[in-house]
Amino acid sequence: MGLESSKWAIIFLVCWCLGDGNTSLQKLATSIVFFFCLSDVSCNSVEQKIYVELNNTVPCVRLLNATHQIGCQSSISGDTGVIHVLESEADLEWPLSKGPNPPYMVLLESSLFTRSIMMKMKNESNRVAGVAVVVPNTSPPEFSPHTTCPNENTGVYSDNYGPNLAHCNTTVWNPRGNGLSYEEFDFPVFSLKEDNETEFIKQCYLDHNRAVNGSAPQYPLCAMQLFSHMHAVTNTPTCMRRNDINFSINPEMVCDPLGDYNVWGSIRPYNDTVFGHKENESVVIAAARLDSRAFFWEVSTGAEGSVSGFVTLLAAAQALREVTHEAPPTRNILFAFFQGETFDYIGSSRMVYDMENGKFVIDLDNIHSVLEIGQVAVHSGTNLFLHSDPVSRRNNTVNDEVREELFSSFFSSTAGLSFLLVEPNVSQPLPPSSLQRFLRAQPIPGIVLADHESAFNNRYYESFYDNAANLNLTYPSDLSPEEQLEFVTDTAKSLTDVATVVARALYKQAGGNESLVNNIKADPKIVTQMLYGFLVSSNNSWFQAVMAPELKNILKPSPPEYYVGVAMSSTPTRLVQYLLANLTGAATNLTQSQCQKPDELPNESRQMYSYLWVQGIVPPNSTERDSFCVRASVRLTKAVSPAFELGEYASKDYSTWTESRWKFIKARIFLVASRDLEMLTLGVGVAVLFTSLLVTYFISTKADVLFSSTREPASAAY
Amino acid sequence: MTAAVFFGCAFIAFGPAFSLFIFTIAKDPLRVIILIAGAFFWLVSLLLSSLVWFIATKATNAQDLTLQKNLLIFGSIFSVILQEVFRFAYYRLLRKANEGLAAISEEDGPPLSVREMAYVAGLGFGIMSGAFSMINTLSDSLGPGTVGMFGDSQYYFITSALMTLALTMLHTFWGVVFFEGCERKRWWVIAVVLCVHLMVFSLSLLNPFYVGSILPVYAIMLLMAVWAFFSSGGSLHNITLLWTCRKSNTETSS
Numbered sequence: 001m002g003l004e005s006s007k008w009a010i011i012f013l014v015c016w017c018l019g020d021g022n023t024s025l026q027k028l029a030t031s032i033v034f035f036f037c038l039s040d041v042s043c044n045s046v047e048q049k050i051y052v053e054l055n056n057t058v059p060c061v062r063l064l065n066a067t068h069q070i071g072c073q074s075s076i077s078g079d080t081g082v083i084h085v086l087e088s089e090a091d092l093e094w095p096l097s098k099g100p101n102p103p104y105m106v107l108l109e110s111s112l113f114t115r116s117i118m119m120k121m122k123n124e125s126n127r128v129a130g131v132a133v134v135v136p137n138t139s140p141p142e143f144s145p146h147t148t149c150p151n152e153n154t155g156v157y158s159d160n161y162g163p164n165l166a167h168c169n170t171t172v173w174n175p176r177g178n179g180l181s182y183e184e185f186d187f188p189v190f191s192l193k194e195d196n197e198t199e200f201i202k203q204c205y206l207d208h209n210r211a212v213n214g215s216a217p218q219y220p221l222c223a224m225q226l227f228s229h230m231h232a233v234t235n236t237p238t239c240m241r242r243n244d245i246n247f248s249i250n251p252e253m254v255c256d257p258l259g260d261y262n263v264w265g266s267i268r269p270y271n272d273t274v275f276g277h278k279e280n281e282s283v284v285i286a287a288a289r290l291d292s293r294a295f296f297w298e299v300s301t302g303a304e305g306s307v308s309g310f311v312t313l314l315a316a317a318q319a320l321r322e323v324t325h326e327a328p329p330t331r332n333i334l335f336a337f338f339q340g341e342t343f344d345y346i347g348s349s350r351m352v353y354d355m356e357n358g359k360f361v362i363d364l365d366n367i368h369s370v371l372e373i374g375q376v377a378v379h380s381g382t383n384l385f386l387h388s389d390p391v392s393r394r395n396n397t398v399n400d401e402v403r404e405e406l407f408s409s410f411f412s413s414t415a416g417l418s419f420l421l422v423e424p425n426v427s428q429p430l431p432p433s434s435l436q437r438f439l440r441a442q443p444i445p446g447i448v449l450a451d452h453e454s455a456f457n458n459r460y461y462e463s464f465y466d467n468a469a470n471l472n473l474t475y476p477s478d479l480s481p482e483e484q485l486e487f488v489t490d491t492a493k494s495l496t497d498v499a500t501v502v503a504r505a506l507y508k509q510a511g512g513n514e515s516l517v518n519n520i521k522a523d524p525k526i527v528t529q530m531l532y533g534f535l536v537s538s539n540n541s542w543f544q545a546v547m548a549p550e551l552k553n554i555l556k557p558s559p560p561e562y563y564v565g566v567a568m569s570s571t572p573t574r575l576v577q578y579l580l581a582n583l584t585g586a587a588t589n590l591t592q593s594q595c596q597k598p599d600e601l602p603n604e605s606r607q608m609y610s611y612l613w614v615q616g617i618v619p620p621n622s623t624e625r626d627s628f629c630v631r632a633s634v635r636l637t638k639a640v641s642p643a644f645e646l647g648e649y650a651s652k653d654y655s656t657w658t659e660s661r662w663k664f665i666k667a668r669i670f671l672v673a674s675r676d677l678e679m680l681t682l683g684v685g686v687a688v689l690f691t692s693l694l695v696t697y698f699i700s701t702k703a704d705v706l707f708s709s710t711r712e713p714a715s716a717a718y
Numbered sequence: 719m720t721a722a723v724f725f726g727c728a729f730i731a732f733g734p735a736f737s738l739f740i741f742t743i744a745k746d747p748l749r750v751i752i753l754i755a756g757a758f759f760w761l762v763s764l765l766l767s768s769l770v771w772f773i774a775t776k777a778t779n780a781q782d783l784t785l786q787k788n789l790l791i792f793g794s795i796f797s798v799i800l801q802e803v804f805r806f807a808y809y810r811l812l813r814k815a816n817e818g819l820a821a822i823s824e825e826d827g828p829p830l831s832v833r834e835m836a837y838v839a840g841l842g843f844g845i846m847s848g849a850f851s852m853i854n855t856l857s858d859s860l861g862p863g864t865v866g867m868f869g870d871s872q873y874y875f876i877t878s879a880l881m882t883l884a885l886t887m888l889h890t891f892w893g894v895v896f897f898e899g900c901e902r903k904r905w906w907v908i909a910v911v912l913c914v915h916l917m918v919f920s921l922s923l924l925n926p927f928y929v930g931s932i933l934p935v936y937a938i939m940l941l942m943a944v945w946a947f948f949s950s951g952g953s954l955h956n957i958t959l960l961w962t963c964r965k966s967n968t969e970t971s972s
Contacts, residue, residue, distance in 0.1 A: 046855050049870055050863040080862045204867070220864055220872050670863025673872055678722040681876050685729030688883070692734035693741075700741045705960050707833070707951040 054197055054224075054667040057132075058296040060189040062230035064239055064255060065344075066649065066656040070181070071230070074130065074188035078227040081105030081129025082672070083205045086112055096124045100216045103129035105224040107201065110136055110143075115178035122185055130188040130226045132667075134198055139465040145180040145295040146462035148172050154344040154655060156436040157429055162391040165429035171454045173431055174461050181295050181462065188226040190667055191296045191464075201669055208671065219674035226667045231255070232660035237649040239658060255658040256566035259640035260339040261573050262347045263290070265317065265580045267324045267333045267510075269608040269633035270361040277363035282331045284510045286502070287348070287372040287434050288313040289341035290572050291564045294464040301467040302562040303535055304377040304458045308471065308495060310337055310576060311530045313373050315499035318583035319522040320507060329512035331368055335584075337576050338434050339639045340564040342462065344655030347639035348434035352441050353654075354637065364438075369406055369509060370446035372435045375458055376498050377471050377491075378451045383420045384498065385453050386410060389430045392443040401445035405509060410447070413504035413517070417497045424453050431456075449502065468535040468559070485532045485540045492528035499527065530579070534572070535559050543575065545617045546582045549627070552615065564639075566659050577634060581612050585632025595629035609633050723859045723875055730879035731852045735845050735886050742837075748819075748830060749838045756808060756842025756893075763804035764850070767797035791923070798919055801843070802912045805893065808839055809900050832901055833894070833950050840893015844886035852882040871926045881922065884935045888918060891939070891946035898949040914938060 062071035081103045084095050089112065095104035106121065106128060113133045121128045149168035157166035164170065192198045204222040211217050232239035232255035239255035266283075288310040292302025301307075317335050324333070340346025354360040378384055386407060393399040410421050430436055435446040451457055460466040473491050475484045499522035507517055533543045539555040547555065551574055554560075560571040588611075590598065595613045598604035604611070609631045616626035643654040650656070699706065743749045771793030778785055812835050820828040830838075855878045865874035892911050899907025918938060924931040 046858045046865070049865045049868060049874075050858060050861070052867060220866050222867075223862070225862060668863075669867075670861075671866040671872070672862060673723075673864040677872070678720055678726070681726035681730075682722040683726070684876070685726035685733065685879075689729040689733035689737070693737040696734070696737040696741045702960055705963065706947075706956050 051668045051670045052200065054192070054201075054669065056193045056195060056197060057667045058191045058299050059226075059228040059665045060185075060191075060295060061228065061297040061662070062232060062660040063258075063343075064232055064234070064236045064658050064660065066236055066643075066651060068184070069232070069234060070184050071660075072185045072187065072189045072228065073230050074226055074228045076229045078225045078229075079103075079105075079129040079188055080223055080225040080672070082221045082223050083107060083201065083209055083669070085202060085205050086117075088112070089114075089117055092117060092120055096120065096127055099127075101221060102127040105130050105132065105226070107132045107134065107205070109134055111140055113143075113180075115180055118180055118183070118185070121187075122183070125185070125187055128187055130190070130224070131185075132201075132224065132226075133189065133191045134194055135191050135464060136194050139460065139467075139469060142176050142459035143463050143465055144174055144177045144459070144461040146174055146177045146293075147179045147182055148174050148177040150174060150177075150342075150432040150462075151344050151436075153652070154349070154437075155430075155432060156389065156439040157391075161440075162429060165391070171428055171431075173454075173456055175455050176459060177461065181293070188228045189296075190226055190228070191299070204669060219677070220671040222669065223672045224667065224669045228662065228665045230660040230662050232658065235650075236656045236658045239660070240644075240649045253661055255660050257640055257644045258340060258343050258564050258566055258655075258657045258659055259346055259350075259638070259644075260291075260564050260568055260570045261577075261636040262339055262351060262639045263337040263573060263577045263580060263634065263636055264351075265335045265584055265632065265634035267320070267328065267584075267633075271607050272361065272635060273607050275360060276358040278361075278366055281362060281366045282368040283334050283362055283366050284331050284368050284506060285334050285336055285370045285438075286313060286316070286506055287336045287338060287370060289347070289434060290337050290339045290562065290576060291342050291570075292466065292562045293342045293462050294563075296464065298561050298563045298565070299464050300462070300561055300563045301464065301535070301559060302462070303466050303468055303471045303473075304375050305461055305466055306341075306562060307531075307534050308375060308377045309373040311527060311534060312376055312495050312499045312502060313337070314530060314576065314579055314583060315496060315522040315527045316503040316506065317580060318526055319499060319503040319520050321584050323507060323512070323516050323520055327513045327516055329507060329510035331510040333506055333510050334362070335580065336434075337573075337580075339570065339573055340641075340655070341434055343564065343657040344641075345434060345437045346564065346641045346655045346657070348437040349654050350639050350642055351637065352437050353642040353645075356441060360637070364442045364444070367438070367442075367444050369401065370435050370438055370444055371406070371502070371506060371509065372433050372446065372448045373498075373502060374431060374433055374448050374450035375456065376449060376451050376495070377458070378419050378494050378498060382451060382457075383422045383453075384501075385422050385424050385450050387424060387428070387430050387433075387448040387450060388446065389435070389439055390427055391429075392439055392445075393426075395443055398443050398445050402447065406445060406447050406505075409505040409508040410501065413501045413508070417501065418494065419497070421501070422453070428454060449498075468531075471531075471535070473531060473535055481537060482541060484536065485529055485542060486525070488524050488528045489531070492524055492531050495531070496522045496524040496527045526583070534575070538571065538575065541617070544615060545625075546578050546614055547575070548578065548613055549615050551578075573636070577636060578612065578614065581610070581630050581632035581634040582614065585609075585612075585630045585634065588629045588631050590629040590631075592627070592629070598631075604631070610635060720862065721860065723864075724856060727852070727859055727875050727879035728856055730876070731848055731856075731882035731886070732845075734883060735841065735848060738841060738890075739845075743841070749834070752812070752830070752835055752838045753842040753845070756839040757846035759804045759808045760801060760843045760846045763800045764797060767793060767800045770796055794919055795916065798915050799912065802896075802908070802915065805839070805843065805896055806900070806908065809836075809897050812839065812897075832897055836894045836897030837890065837950070838893075839897070840890040841886075843893060844889030847889055848882045848886040851885060852878060871928065873928065874926075877925070877928050877932060880932055881935065884932070884939050885918070888915075888935075888939050888942055891942040894946040894950050895942070914942065 060072040062069055062073055082101045084104045085107045095106050104127060108131060110133060121131065150173060152167050208220065208222040209217050243253050289306050290310055292300045292305045294300040313335060338347030341348060351360065355364045388402050393402055414421055430448055431450060433448045435448055438444050460470055471491050473489055475487055479487060503520045503522060504517050507520060529542045533540055536559060537557050538560050539557050543555055544552060554571045554574060562572055564570060592613050594601060595611045598611045599606050612630045613627060614630055616628050618625050641655040643649060643651040643656045743753055774789050775786060816828045823829045855875060859875050864872055866872040895907060896911050918935055921931045921934050
């Protein structure tokens, strides 16, 4: 027992608790406690001697759908295990059978994070307390934790519609997928970065846990404790039923449905209060998806999987802005960005449901055709493929529409570009795409643009390695962040070409003036700025300029996370909303208060447009931003699965994904002592207690004999 | 580390104090009051000395670790001195109170002898001192981890408990010896108690060299136990009396 500073802190604390002196003393004690604990001297240094908190960890959480639960679970007071750094697959013997101190916490390098190793640990999960995966900065050759056939049960292909195409019977879209994201583990799995903390953990393992010459390692051993207790169990109907139990004033929610908002914008505005079918209105829908996922919670980067698609669509929308003002096409073009597509098409199924039930500004019958942009990370020399649905093309009108109009719009737009547009084999189904949900409702001619002919080219589909490096987004090393923002990379150039093709095809599809088509060009500067903002750092000057002042805190020095989440406030949705507004809308002269209440002005109407107050750029010679009001026909619509609106939590038609709730998630490492030492301590304690009881009893009964030499009179009060 | 260590260390540190309380103090309300008041006096002494230390640390550079360690040592020495001062103050208070208690009690004379008050006051000091030393460490011993990640010894909890036990008993013995010395106007006793307290404190600075700190402290505790026994009215004669009483009891009963 050294006289540590902790003793002094507890002095004050207990003084405050037990102080039966006058109140001024109590006040003095409380104030000292307060100041002391706020100072940089820690309040509890014994705890600091024992535990090291791990701060840069990401857990894997539990998700549930109508029939299953997936993800990871820890026990309510955390799972503790002796750390074992796995060296190879054969080394799994030690934690699973040979090691003498189960349970073990297995630390994996990312090259060992494979399906076979995880499944072996899942089968022996009474000896495995948890898994920690070290995610390196460089990517392995390939890794996709998603299933081989994404969204196979909620697409259009089923036993009734193209049964030979259903369940990836003809084309396996994601052959590299190992399905780890959809497995259920009953131990926690955390990811660690390759930084000082991980080095510390490995050093602790090397110091304490290594077996010397085959003998068991000596106590104390280095151990890790992971807390990620999830409240929801079994499946979505169960957890939604438990959400509704209200015995107490504060009902405990156990899960939340996944969802966010879809972003849509159109060339000609629609009145936001008039829903349902619009007479003589024919709309071309241009769609892309916004979200992606990874094995671990929230760290999804989705560069090739989703960012390439929606950046291209935003660039195409910007390219179409001028020409559609000068020479508006006959049909309207509606740009739709769907959220939640990774989880059984949450966003697109909700939009189709709204259209079917007259809750959207247009109807399914108003749709002329759909053009969707899938994964388009085209490199020079590769081709783009126009996927279409063979089953709906058996219908001649649809087939003609697809062939005559859609394909020809595309093929005539590719002059002077570095890639070719190719139509894949006619009997190939559509890849997983939002168009499939539209086809479920009604046969609509549609095309999905992608860089893969059959299986995905993306080696990291829905994984945390699908980042800027996967798109070959590299910058010269001597540039500052602002210079990197402006630098036009090769990736940006090729995506600009794709955006040009898309814009021209959309214009022609919408019946625009043919002679103006070749003037449509996407701007590579905007594309490269968007790629920088969405894949490298969202806190840059351009994003700051287009965002609203109250939202500027969502911009961070890292790329945004594309997981759809449950909070209805996902960063990519907001960014795309404001970008689409800035790129397709018009800057107005309204003041900030007018921007909030535009209906008072004669020519402005909130029903037709949305008015967004954005920060604007900082002019060179001042510090104040040049904020202004943007008027654009850009709206958000709720993207929560219709299953939750209808209360059909076991629905087979709609997405039923929910995310479990949890109290806290943390990880820490410490040393554990041997059971023998603990029992020895307990034994000594019990012995001391009994001995002291006996001795005290004995002495107190014999006290008059022992302490009798100078007895004072009448002191027999014992 | 776990519940086993928690209970083991709690029993080691507070077992003797608990048994002393149960068998000698709990039945008499006056003794309980004197015990609690003694604990409070110790608390106040610690509060005041902590104030001094706190002001000293705030007034100096927090990053200079050797300076902070020296300030801690200085603060602790000041605290030891202040504890003994408060022990003396408590003695004066109890003497004054004893006259008042004698006046209102039904029997002739004071209800508690100075010796009994000395013992109870010492035990009060000891219990509160032990609580402060040990409660913080005990609460951390409940978690799954043990000390040692940064090079500390893994016997930290056991040795803390043993030191706390020694300190509790030492305070009790010091109380007895101190009050007896004050009664007999032997002022050198006070100086000796102060010096022994300082010696125990400096031995505790030797941690984690536990052999060098715990064994001498226990030796000092035994010496103080003997001294307290003799100064509270015991003698070798009484011990032999006890032994022969027992022997004769066993002879007569068998």
